[in-house]
Amino acid sequence: MTTKKKIRVCVAGATGWAGSELCKGIVLTADLELVSAVSRKSAGKDLNELLNLSNKQKIPVFGTIEEALAIPCDVLVEYTKPDIAKHQVITAIQHGVNVVVGASGLSDADYEEIGAVADENKQAVLAVGNFAISVVLLNKFAEMAAKYMPNWEIIDYASDAKVDSPSGSTLELANKLAKVSASNKTIPIEDTKGIKETRGADINGMQVHSVRLPGYVIALETIFGMEDEKLILKHEAGNSAKPYVQGALLAIRKVDTFTGLKRGLDNVMDFNS
Template sequence: MIKVIVSGFNGSMGQKAVAMVNENADFQLVGVFNPIIDSLNPADYDLDQDVKVFNDFSQINIAADIWIDFSIPTAVFENTKFAISKNIRPVIGTSGLSEVQTSELKSLADSEKLGGIIASNFGISAVLMMKFAQTAAKYFDQAEIVETHHEDKLDAPSGTALNTARLIHEAQQKDELENPNESDPLGTRGGDYHGIKIHAIRLPGFIADEEVIFGSDDESLTIKQSTTDRASFMKGVELAVKEVMKRNELVIGLEKII
Protein backbone atom coordinates (compact mmCIF):
# COMPACT_ATOMS: atom_id res chain seq x y z
CA MET A 1 0.00 0.00 0.00
CA ILE A 2 1.41 3.38 -1.04
CA LYS A 3 0.82 5.98 1.69
CA VAL A 4 0.08 9.48 0.40
CA ILE A 5 -0.04 13.04 1.76
CA VAL A 6 -1.83 15.63 -0.42
CA SER A 7 -0.70 19.25 -0.14
CA GLY A 8 -3.24 21.89 -1.18
CA PHE A 9 -5.88 19.25 -0.60
CA ASN A 10 -8.89 21.58 -0.52
CA GLY A 11 -8.17 23.36 -3.79
CA SER A 12 -9.79 22.27 -7.04
CA MET A 13 -6.89 20.05 -8.10
CA GLY A 14 -6.17 18.93 -4.56
CA GLN A 15 -9.72 17.66 -4.16
CA LYS A 16 -9.38 15.62 -7.33
CA ALA A 17 -6.08 14.22 -6.08
CA VAL A 18 -7.72 13.19 -2.80
CA ALA A 19 -10.54 11.48 -4.70
CA MET A 20 -8.06 9.68 -6.96
CA VAL A 21 -6.08 8.38 -3.98
CA ASN A 22 -9.23 7.23 -2.18
CA GLU A 23 -10.48 5.43 -5.28
CA ASN A 24 -7.24 3.54 -5.89
CA ALA A 25 -6.94 0.21 -4.11
CA ASP A 26 -3.12 0.50 -4.09
CA PHE A 27 -3.07 3.93 -2.39
CA GLN A 28 -3.89 5.09 1.13
CA LEU A 29 -4.52 8.72 2.06
CA VAL A 30 -2.75 9.21 5.39
CA GLY A 31 -2.55 12.99 5.56
CA VAL A 32 -3.44 16.33 4.00
CA PHE A 33 -1.72 19.72 4.30
CA ASN A 34 -2.63 23.37 3.82
CA PRO A 35 -1.06 26.14 5.94
CA ILE A 36 -4.00 28.52 5.60
CA ILE A 37 -6.67 26.29 7.16
CA ASP A 38 -7.75 26.57 10.81
CA SER A 39 -9.58 23.33 11.59
CA LEU A 40 -7.60 20.11 11.90
CA ASN A 41 -10.73 17.97 12.10
CA PRO A 42 -10.90 15.64 9.08
CA ALA A 43 -14.70 15.55 9.30
CA ASP A 44 -14.80 19.25 8.40
CA TYR A 45 -13.39 18.29 4.99
CA ASP A 46 -15.37 15.05 4.50
CA LEU A 47 -12.26 12.98 5.13
CA ASP A 48 -12.02 9.69 6.99
CA GLN A 49 -11.24 10.04 10.68
CA ASP A 50 -7.90 8.26 10.29
CA VAL A 51 -6.62 10.92 7.85
CA LYS A 52 -4.41 13.46 9.62
CA VAL A 53 -4.94 17.16 8.78
CA PHE A 54 -1.95 19.52 9.06
CA ASN A 55 -1.43 23.26 8.69
CA ASP A 56 2.21 23.40 9.79
CA PHE A 57 5.28 21.39 8.78
CA SER A 58 6.22 20.83 12.43
CA GLN A 59 3.03 18.81 12.97
CA ILE A 60 3.76 16.24 10.28
CA ASN A 61 5.05 13.17 12.06
CA ILE A 62 3.45 10.32 10.13
CA ALA A 63 5.01 7.78 7.79
CA ALA A 64 4.29 8.49 4.13
CA ASP A 65 5.69 7.37 0.78
CA ILE A 66 4.37 10.12 -1.52
CA TRP A 67 3.80 13.88 -1.25
CA ILE A 68 1.35 15.04 -3.94
CA ASP A 69 1.46 18.82 -4.28
CA PHE A 70 -1.24 20.98 -5.86
CA SER A 71 -0.70 24.08 -3.73
CA ILE A 72 0.33 27.54 -5.00
CA PRO A 73 3.44 28.82 -6.81
CA THR A 74 4.74 30.74 -3.78
CA ALA A 75 4.63 27.65 -1.54
CA VAL A 76 5.64 24.75 -3.77
CA PHE A 77 9.43 25.15 -3.44
CA GLU A 78 9.43 24.97 0.37
CA ASN A 79 6.80 22.20 0.30
CA THR A 80 8.97 20.07 -1.96
CA LYS A 81 12.11 20.73 0.08
CA PHE A 82 10.24 19.63 3.19
CA ALA A 83 9.01 16.41 1.56
CA ILE A 84 12.52 15.53 0.40
CA SER A 85 13.93 16.26 3.88
CA LYS A 86 11.46 13.74 5.31
CA ASN A 87 12.32 11.13 2.66
CA ILE A 88 8.85 11.44 1.13
CA ARG A 89 8.81 11.11 -2.65
CA PRO A 90 7.46 14.33 -4.21
CA VAL A 91 4.90 14.29 -7.03
CA ILE A 92 4.65 17.98 -7.87
CA GLY A 93 1.90 19.37 -10.09
CA THR A 94 2.08 22.96 -8.85
CA SER A 95 3.60 25.33 -11.40
CA GLY A 96 5.77 28.36 -10.70
CA LEU A 97 9.13 26.76 -9.90
CA SER A 98 12.09 28.51 -11.51
CA GLU A 99 14.79 26.56 -13.32
CA VAL A 100 17.18 27.34 -10.45
CA GLN A 101 14.71 26.01 -7.88
CA THR A 102 14.00 22.91 -9.95
CA SER A 103 17.72 22.23 -10.27
CA GLU A 104 18.20 22.59 -6.50
CA LEU A 105 15.32 20.23 -5.74
CA LYS A 106 16.65 17.65 -8.18
CA SER A 107 20.08 17.84 -6.58
CA LEU A 108 18.59 17.37 -3.11
CA ALA A 109 16.45 14.37 -4.12
CA ASP A 110 19.15 12.73 -6.21
CA SER A 111 21.67 13.01 -3.37
CA GLU A 112 19.21 11.05 -1.20
CA LYS A 113 18.48 8.62 -4.06
CA LEU A 114 14.83 9.59 -3.67
CA GLY A 115 12.40 9.10 -6.53
CA GLY A 116 10.08 11.93 -7.47
CA ILE A 117 8.69 14.01 -10.30
CA ILE A 118 8.05 17.67 -11.06
CA ALA A 119 5.60 17.96 -13.94
CA SER A 120 4.27 21.12 -15.53
CA ASN A 121 1.25 19.12 -16.66
CA PHE A 122 -0.11 15.69 -15.76
CA GLY A 123 -2.53 15.60 -18.67
CA ILE A 124 -1.62 12.77 -21.05
CA SER A 125 -2.68 14.80 -24.11
CA ALA A 126 -0.57 17.77 -23.00
CA VAL A 127 2.49 15.59 -22.42
CA LEU A 128 2.11 13.93 -25.82
CA MET A 129 1.75 17.38 -27.38
CA MET A 130 5.08 18.39 -25.84
CA LYS A 131 6.76 15.26 -27.14
CA PHE A 132 5.33 15.82 -30.63
CA ALA A 133 6.46 19.46 -30.53
CA GLN A 134 9.99 18.45 -29.59
CA THR A 135 10.09 16.05 -32.53
CA ALA A 136 8.73 18.68 -34.95
CA ALA A 137 11.22 21.29 -33.71
CA LYS A 138 14.06 19.39 -35.40
CA TYR A 139 12.56 20.27 -38.79
CA PHE A 140 11.46 23.89 -38.22
CA ASP A 141 13.45 27.01 -37.34
CA GLN A 142 10.56 29.10 -35.99
CA ALA A 143 7.86 28.34 -33.41
CA GLU A 144 5.41 30.24 -31.25
CA ILE A 145 3.26 29.00 -28.36
CA VAL A 146 -0.25 30.12 -27.40
CA GLU A 147 -1.58 28.90 -24.06
CA THR A 148 -5.05 29.58 -22.66
CA HIS A 149 -6.07 28.98 -19.06
CA HIS A 150 -8.89 29.87 -16.68
CA GLU A 151 -8.95 33.38 -15.25
CA ASP A 152 -7.85 32.21 -11.77
CA LYS A 153 -4.49 30.79 -12.84
CA LEU A 154 -1.83 32.65 -10.85
CA ASP A 155 1.25 32.27 -13.05
CA ALA A 156 1.89 33.22 -16.65
CA PRO A 157 3.12 31.76 -18.84
CA SER A 158 2.05 28.33 -17.70
CA GLY A 159 4.60 25.74 -16.67
CA THR A 160 3.45 23.63 -19.60
CA ALA A 161 4.19 26.42 -22.07
CA LEU A 162 7.62 27.03 -20.55
CA ASN A 163 8.43 23.33 -20.63
CA THR A 164 7.27 23.11 -24.25
CA ALA A 165 9.56 26.00 -25.14
CA ARG A 166 12.43 24.33 -23.29
CA LEU A 167 11.95 21.07 -25.19
CA ILE A 168 11.79 22.92 -28.52
CA HIS A 169 14.99 24.81 -27.65
CA GLU A 170 16.73 21.55 -26.68
CA ALA A 171 15.78 20.03 -30.03
CA GLN A 172 16.88 23.05 -32.07
CA GLN A 173 20.13 23.56 -30.13
CA LYS A 174 20.08 27.29 -30.90
CA ASP A 175 18.17 30.47 -30.19
CA GLU A 176 15.46 31.34 -32.70
CA LEU A 177 16.22 34.47 -34.73
CA GLU A 178 14.22 37.64 -34.17
CA ASN A 179 13.31 40.30 -36.70
CA PRO A 180 15.60 43.24 -35.85
CA ASN A 181 13.19 45.68 -37.49
CA GLU A 182 10.16 44.53 -35.48
CA SER A 183 8.39 47.14 -33.34
CA ASP A 184 6.22 46.08 -30.40
CA PRO A 185 5.55 49.02 -28.03
CA LEU A 186 2.61 47.25 -26.33
CA GLY A 187 4.37 43.91 -25.82
CA THR A 188 1.89 42.09 -28.04
CA ARG A 189 4.50 39.70 -29.37
CA GLY A 190 4.43 37.80 -26.11
CA GLY A 191 7.11 36.57 -23.76
CA ASP A 192 10.42 35.28 -25.03
CA TYR A 193 12.27 32.03 -24.31
CA HIS A 194 15.43 31.81 -26.44
CA GLY A 195 13.55 33.51 -29.27
CA ILE A 196 10.42 31.35 -28.92
CA LYS A 197 7.44 33.63 -28.36
CA ILE A 198 4.90 32.58 -25.71
CA HIS A 199 1.43 34.14 -25.55
CA ALA A 200 -0.62 33.63 -22.36
CA ILE A 201 -4.41 34.08 -22.38
CA ARG A 202 -6.52 34.09 -19.20
CA LEU A 203 -10.30 33.88 -19.69
CA PRO A 204 -13.35 32.31 -18.05
CA GLY A 205 -14.74 29.30 -19.90
CA PHE A 206 -11.35 27.62 -20.30
CA ILE A 207 -9.40 25.10 -18.25
CA ALA A 208 -6.12 24.49 -20.07
CA ASP A 209 -5.39 24.66 -23.80
CA GLU A 210 -2.10 24.92 -25.62
CA GLU A 211 -1.18 25.41 -29.25
CA VAL A 212 2.30 25.18 -30.76
CA ILE A 213 2.66 26.73 -34.21
CA PHE A 214 5.68 25.99 -36.39
CA GLY A 215 6.47 27.96 -39.52
CA SER A 216 8.89 27.40 -42.38
CA ASP A 217 9.15 28.36 -46.03
CA ASP A 218 5.95 27.34 -47.82
CA GLU A 219 4.51 25.30 -44.92
CA SER A 220 3.35 25.38 -41.32
CA LEU A 221 2.42 22.89 -38.63
CA THR A 222 0.04 23.34 -35.68
CA ILE A 223 -0.09 20.98 -32.69
CA LYS A 224 -2.91 21.62 -30.23
CA GLN A 225 -4.45 20.02 -27.17
CA SER A 226 -7.43 20.95 -24.99
CA THR A 227 -8.35 19.97 -21.46
CA THR A 228 -12.08 20.05 -20.73
CA ASP A 229 -12.03 18.58 -17.21
CA ARG A 230 -9.30 18.68 -14.56
CA ALA A 231 -10.12 15.07 -13.71
CA SER A 232 -8.09 14.07 -16.77
CA PHE A 233 -4.90 15.11 -14.95
CA MET A 234 -5.39 12.35 -12.41
CA LYS A 235 -4.48 9.65 -14.94
CA GLY A 236 -1.03 11.17 -15.11
CA VAL A 237 -0.77 11.65 -11.35
CA GLU A 238 -1.67 8.01 -10.73
CA LEU A 239 0.91 6.91 -13.28
CA ALA A 240 3.54 9.15 -11.69
CA VAL A 241 2.90 7.93 -8.14
CA LYS A 242 3.44 4.32 -9.17
CA GLU A 243 6.48 5.14 -11.30
CA VAL A 244 8.43 7.21 -8.75
CA MET A 245 8.19 4.37 -6.24
CA LYS A 246 10.54 2.47 -8.59
CA ARG A 247 13.03 5.29 -9.11
CA ASN A 248 15.93 6.78 -7.16
CA GLU A 249 16.06 10.22 -8.80
CA LEU A 250 13.84 13.25 -9.33
CA VAL A 251 12.41 13.34 -12.87
CA ILE A 252 11.52 16.65 -14.54
CA GLY A 253 8.49 16.24 -16.79
CA LEU A 254 5.91 13.49 -17.20
CA GLU A 255 7.19 13.03 -20.76
CA LYS A 256 10.26 11.35 -19.23
CA ILE A 257 8.18 8.40 -17.99
CA ILE A 258 5.62 8.07 -20.81
Protein backbone atom coordinates in the same frame (compact mmCIF):
# COMPACT_ATOMS: atom_id res chain seq x y z
CA MET B 1 1.29 -15.12 -0.47
CA THR B 2 2.80 -11.75 0.51
CA THR B 3 0.55 -8.73 0.10
CA LYS B 4 2.27 -5.87 -1.70
CA LYS B 5 2.73 -2.83 0.50
CA LYS B 6 0.60 0.15 -0.41
CA ILE B 7 2.24 3.43 -1.40
CA ARG B 8 1.51 5.94 1.35
CA VAL B 9 0.64 9.38 0.00
CA CYS B 10 0.37 12.88 1.44
CA VAL B 11 -1.31 15.53 -0.73
CA ALA B 12 -0.45 19.20 -0.22
CA GLY B 13 -3.26 21.34 -1.55
CA ALA B 14 -5.70 18.52 -0.93
CA THR B 15 -8.81 20.71 -0.84
CA GLY B 16 -8.00 22.60 -4.04
CA TRP B 17 -9.51 22.10 -7.50
CA ALA B 18 -7.02 19.49 -8.73
CA GLY B 19 -5.89 18.18 -5.35
CA SER B 20 -9.39 17.27 -4.18
CA GLU B 21 -10.10 15.29 -7.36
CA LEU B 22 -6.81 13.43 -6.95
CA CYS B 23 -7.63 12.58 -3.33
CA LYS B 24 -10.92 11.05 -4.46
CA GLY B 25 -9.01 8.96 -6.98
CA ILE B 26 -6.40 7.79 -4.46
CA VAL B 27 -8.92 6.45 -1.94
CA LEU B 28 -10.52 4.39 -4.70
CA THR B 29 -7.18 2.87 -5.76
CA ALA B 30 -6.15 -0.44 -4.20
CA ASP B 31 -2.38 0.05 -4.29
CA LEU B 32 -2.30 3.58 -2.81
CA GLU B 33 -3.15 4.88 0.66
CA LEU B 34 -3.89 8.53 1.43
CA VAL B 35 -2.46 9.00 4.92
CA SER B 36 -2.44 12.79 5.37
CA ALA B 37 -3.06 16.13 3.72
CA VAL B 38 -1.89 19.73 3.88
CA SER B 39 -4.35 22.62 3.69
CA ARG B 40 -3.80 25.73 5.76
CA LYS B 41 -7.47 26.73 5.70
CA SER B 42 -8.70 23.27 6.76
CA ALA B 43 -6.04 22.33 9.31
CA GLY B 44 -7.28 20.12 12.13
CA LYS B 45 -10.13 18.60 10.16
CA ASP B 46 -10.71 15.15 8.64
CA LEU B 47 -10.31 15.10 4.85
CA ASN B 48 -13.00 12.40 4.63
CA GLU B 49 -15.58 14.87 5.89
CA LEU B 50 -14.29 17.79 3.84
CA LEU B 51 -14.39 15.90 0.52
CA ASN B 52 -17.07 13.32 1.35
CA LEU B 53 -14.63 10.47 0.78
CA SER B 54 -15.41 6.79 1.26
CA ASN B 55 -12.20 6.12 3.19
CA LYS B 56 -12.66 4.20 6.45
CA GLN B 57 -9.60 5.62 8.22
CA LYS B 58 -9.36 9.24 9.31
CA ILE B 59 -7.19 11.38 7.03
CA PRO B 60 -5.84 14.26 9.12
CA VAL B 61 -5.36 17.67 7.54
CA PHE B 62 -2.38 19.75 8.72
CA GLY B 63 -1.52 23.40 8.29
CA THR B 64 2.17 22.82 7.52
CA ILE B 65 4.25 20.24 5.69
CA GLU B 66 6.39 19.74 8.78
CA GLU B 67 3.35 18.61 10.80
CA ALA B 68 2.07 16.38 7.99
CA LEU B 69 5.40 14.56 7.61
CA ALA B 70 5.15 13.38 11.21
CA ILE B 71 2.88 10.72 9.72
CA PRO B 72 5.12 8.41 7.63
CA CYS B 73 4.53 8.58 3.89
CA ASP B 74 6.32 7.49 0.74
CA VAL B 75 5.23 10.23 -1.68
CA LEU B 76 4.23 13.86 -1.32
CA VAL B 77 2.06 15.26 -4.10
CA GLU B 78 2.60 19.02 -4.20
CA TYR B 79 -0.45 20.88 -5.50
CA THR B 80 -0.15 24.28 -3.80
CA LYS B 81 0.98 27.76 -4.86
CA PRO B 82 4.51 28.55 -6.10
CA ASP B 83 5.26 30.81 -3.13
CA ILE B 84 5.21 27.82 -0.74
CA ALA B 85 5.65 24.87 -3.12
CA LYS B 86 9.46 24.93 -3.24
CA HIS B 87 9.76 24.95 0.55
CA GLN B 88 7.39 22.00 0.85
CA VAL B 89 9.14 19.99 -1.86
CA ILE B 90 12.59 20.53 -0.34
CA THR B 91 11.32 19.76 3.17
CA ALA B 92 9.82 16.45 1.98
CA ILE B 93 13.04 15.47 0.20
CA GLN B 94 15.06 16.17 3.34
CA HIS B 95 12.67 13.92 5.27
CA GLY B 96 13.33 11.02 2.87
CA VAL B 97 10.09 11.37 0.93
CA ASN B 98 9.81 11.28 -2.88
CA VAL B 99 7.83 14.11 -4.45
CA VAL B 100 5.44 14.52 -7.38
CA VAL B 101 5.09 18.21 -8.26
CA GLY B 102 1.83 19.34 -9.80
CA ALA B 103 2.11 22.98 -8.71
CA SER B 104 2.77 25.49 -11.47
CA GLY B 105 4.87 28.62 -11.33
CA LEU B 106 8.22 27.15 -10.25
CA SER B 107 11.10 28.47 -12.35
CA ASP B 108 14.00 26.66 -13.99
CA ALA B 109 16.20 28.06 -11.21
CA ASP B 110 13.84 26.63 -8.60
CA TYR B 111 14.08 23.22 -10.23
CA GLU B 112 17.87 23.41 -10.37
CA GLU B 113 17.87 23.91 -6.61
CA ILE B 114 15.30 21.16 -6.06
CA GLY B 115 17.27 18.78 -8.29
CA ALA B 116 20.47 19.42 -6.33
CA VAL B 117 18.70 18.69 -3.02
CA ALA B 118 17.17 15.52 -4.48
CA ASP B 119 20.59 14.31 -5.66
CA GLU B 120 22.15 15.10 -2.31
CA ASN B 121 19.46 13.18 -0.42
CA LYS B 122 19.15 10.38 -3.01
CA GLN B 123 15.41 11.02 -3.40
CA ALA B 124 13.27 11.43 -6.49
CA VAL B 125 11.24 14.38 -7.74
CA LEU B 126 8.94 14.08 -10.74
CA ALA B 127 7.75 17.53 -11.83
CA VAL B 128 4.73 17.45 -14.11
CA GLY B 129 3.40 20.66 -15.61
CA ASN B 130 0.18 18.94 -16.61
CA PHE B 131 -0.93 15.39 -15.82
CA ALA B 132 -3.41 15.15 -18.70
CA ILE B 133 -2.38 12.44 -21.17
CA SER B 134 -3.25 14.77 -24.08
CA VAL B 135 -0.64 17.25 -22.83
CA VAL B 136 1.96 14.51 -22.50
CA LEU B 137 1.29 13.57 -26.12
CA LEU B 138 1.39 17.22 -27.23
CA ASN B 139 4.83 17.57 -25.66
CA LYS B 140 6.04 14.40 -27.35
CA PHE B 141 4.67 15.38 -30.77
CA ALA B 142 6.11 18.90 -30.40
CA GLU B 143 9.57 17.50 -29.67
CA MET B 144 9.31 15.39 -32.82
CA ALA B 145 8.13 18.35 -34.92
CA ALA B 146 10.88 20.65 -33.64
CA LYS B 147 13.50 18.37 -35.19
CA TYR B 148 12.09 19.06 -38.67
CA MET B 149 10.32 22.43 -38.42
CA PRO B 150 12.71 25.04 -36.97
CA ASN B 151 10.25 27.92 -36.47
CA TRP B 152 7.64 27.79 -33.70
CA GLU B 153 5.91 29.81 -31.00
CA ILE B 154 3.86 28.81 -27.95
CA ILE B 155 0.53 30.24 -26.82
CA ASP B 156 -0.56 29.67 -23.22
CA TYR B 157 -4.25 30.17 -22.37
CA ALA B 158 -5.81 30.22 -18.90
CA SER B 159 -8.55 31.76 -16.82
CA ASP B 160 -8.26 35.39 -15.79
CA ALA B 161 -7.97 34.17 -12.18
CA LYS B 162 -4.68 32.33 -12.79
CA VAL B 163 -1.95 34.34 -11.06
CA ASP B 164 1.13 32.66 -12.53
CA SER B 165 2.24 33.27 -16.08
CA PRO B 166 3.15 31.32 -18.07
CA SER B 167 1.59 28.10 -16.81
CA GLY B 168 3.61 25.16 -15.53
CA SER B 169 2.53 23.23 -18.63
CA THR B 170 4.07 25.92 -20.83
CA LEU B 171 7.32 26.04 -18.88
CA GLU B 172 7.62 22.27 -19.11
CA LEU B 173 7.05 22.35 -22.89
CA ALA B 174 9.55 25.19 -23.35
CA ASN B 175 12.10 23.25 -21.31
CA LYS B 176 11.66 20.17 -23.49
CA LEU B 177 11.80 22.03 -26.81
CA ALA B 178 14.92 23.91 -25.71
CA LYS B 179 16.70 20.56 -25.51
CA VAL B 180 15.95 20.09 -29.22
CA SER B 181 16.97 23.62 -30.26
CA ALA B 182 16.02 27.25 -29.94
CA SER B 183 13.26 28.34 -32.26
CA ASN B 184 14.50 30.11 -35.37
CA LYS B 185 13.44 33.77 -35.69
CA THR B 186 13.55 35.15 -39.22
CA ILE B 187 13.66 38.69 -37.80
CA PRO B 188 15.48 38.92 -34.45
CA ILE B 189 13.23 40.28 -31.70
CA GLU B 190 15.57 43.21 -31.08
CA ASP B 191 15.05 44.28 -34.72
CA THR B 192 11.27 44.43 -34.33
CA LYS B 193 9.83 47.78 -35.37
CA GLY B 194 7.20 49.07 -32.96
CA ILE B 195 6.46 47.54 -29.55
CA LYS B 196 8.81 44.57 -29.04
CA GLU B 197 6.77 43.20 -26.11
CA THR B 198 3.95 42.24 -28.48
CA ARG B 199 6.21 39.44 -29.74
CA GLY B 200 5.92 37.69 -26.40
CA ALA B 201 8.52 36.65 -23.83
CA ASP B 202 11.69 34.76 -24.71
CA ILE B 203 11.76 31.54 -22.68
CA ASN B 204 14.62 29.17 -23.43
CA GLY B 205 15.01 30.63 -26.91
CA MET B 206 11.38 30.64 -28.04
CA GLN B 207 8.55 33.16 -27.97
CA VAL B 208 5.75 32.49 -25.49
CA HIS B 209 2.45 34.39 -25.36
CA SER B 210 0.12 34.13 -22.34
CA VAL B 211 -3.61 34.83 -22.62
CA ARG B 212 -5.61 35.27 -19.40
CA LEU B 213 -9.36 35.63 -20.00
CA PRO B 214 -12.68 34.46 -18.51
CA GLY B 215 -13.97 31.37 -20.29
CA TYR B 216 -10.65 29.57 -20.41
CA VAL B 217 -9.54 26.83 -18.00
CA ILE B 218 -6.21 25.67 -19.42
CA ALA B 219 -5.15 25.43 -23.04
CA LEU B 220 -1.74 25.06 -24.64
CA GLU B 221 -0.88 25.58 -28.30
CA THR B 222 2.33 25.20 -30.26
CA ILE B 223 2.39 26.56 -33.80
CA PHE B 224 5.12 25.40 -36.19
CA GLY B 225 5.58 27.28 -39.45
CA MET B 226 7.46 26.66 -42.67
CA GLU B 227 7.02 28.24 -46.09
CA ASP B 228 3.47 27.52 -47.34
CA GLU B 229 2.69 25.14 -44.46
CA LYS B 230 2.08 25.11 -40.73
CA LEU B 231 1.41 22.56 -38.00
CA ILE B 232 -0.79 23.41 -35.00
CA LEU B 233 -0.73 21.22 -31.87
CA LYS B 234 -3.29 22.21 -29.24
CA HIS B 235 -4.59 20.86 -25.95
CA GLU B 236 -7.78 22.23 -24.38
CA ALA B 237 -9.08 21.36 -20.92
CA GLY B 238 -12.67 21.46 -19.71
CA ASN B 239 -13.93 22.54 -16.30
CA SER B 240 -13.31 19.21 -14.56
CA ALA B 241 -10.04 18.12 -12.95
CA LYS B 242 -10.78 14.46 -13.76
CA PRO B 243 -8.41 14.34 -16.80
CA TYR B 244 -5.46 14.91 -14.46
CA VAL B 245 -6.14 12.05 -12.05
CA GLN B 246 -4.87 9.05 -14.02
CA GLY B 247 -1.64 10.80 -14.93
CA ALA B 248 -1.07 11.80 -11.31
CA LEU B 249 -1.69 8.23 -10.10
CA LEU B 250 0.84 7.00 -12.65
CA ALA B 251 3.37 9.58 -11.41
CA ILE B 252 2.89 8.45 -7.79
CA ARG B 253 3.53 4.83 -8.78
CA LYS B 254 6.60 5.64 -10.89
CA VAL B 255 8.42 8.28 -8.83
CA ASP B 256 10.44 5.65 -6.96
CA THR B 257 11.94 4.23 -10.19
CA PHE B 258 14.76 6.81 -10.38
CA THR B 259 16.82 9.22 -8.28
CA GLY B 260 17.10 12.97 -8.75
CA LEU B 261 14.83 15.28 -10.74
CA LYS B 262 12.85 14.49 -13.87
CA ARG B 263 10.54 16.98 -15.57
CA GLY B 264 7.58 15.61 -17.48
CA LEU B 265 5.33 12.58 -17.13
CA ASP B 266 6.69 11.20 -20.40
CA ASN B 267 9.95 10.38 -18.58
CA VAL B 268 8.22 7.51 -16.78
CA MET B 269 5.97 6.39 -19.64
CA ASP B 270 6.84 3.73 -22.21
CA PHE B 271 6.16 5.05 -25.70
CA ASN B 272 7.78 2.08 -27.40
CA SER B 273 5.33 -0.63 -26.33
